[in-house]
Amino acid sequence: DGGITQSPKYLFRKEGQNVTLSCEQNLNHDAMYWYRQDPGQGLRLIYYSQIVNDFQKGDIAEGYSVSREKKESFPLTVTSAQKNPTAFYLCASTPGGFLNTEAFFGQGTRLTVV
């Protein structure tokens, strides 16, 4: 079955460390997204990519970095510059173009700074 896989489900980071969250999709989707969700809050866009080797900053990109070297993969690195990284992170993808633009989501990664 096609879908989006995020790993790990839970991640703990020491202050000052960089960590990378994985997002892989086998849906052949062109566009991929990373969102941050704080407790009781909505989804805020961190980065998105509409095509391989291209990505754009979202509303809260500071302290984060991404790459899109393969269509299937869109990893997110939370750097030490992100002052408050504890949150729930969701990865999503859409097919691209203008056909059936429903977004598919991974199950999320909960990141905690210890």
Next chain:
Amino acid sequence: AQTVTQSQPEMSVQEAETVTLSCTYDTSENNYYLFWYKQPPSRQMILVIRQEAYKQQNATENRFSVNFQKAAKSFSLKISDSQLGDTAMYFCAFNNAGNMLTFGGGTRLMVKP
């Protein structure tokens, strides 16, 4: 840039009754999609219903229906015969031809027995 606004942070409804969640959006584009997603405590995002902007007919999915007012840029979700399993966060979302997916701040819905 597109914006999506959900003006009701929290709502509650008695089981079996009907509730309407509000959503407004701002865009200069003519062709786009609108969605309602449900996020239960498991945090998995579940698509509830989808509306294409070029379709005048309001979308329906079983107990879920929308009231899409394109001129007013309004996209409300009506849940009929509310069930305890409908308790969740509900997000309104907008997607355009450029694939910029934007979400509202969410409405927390509590269905009371």
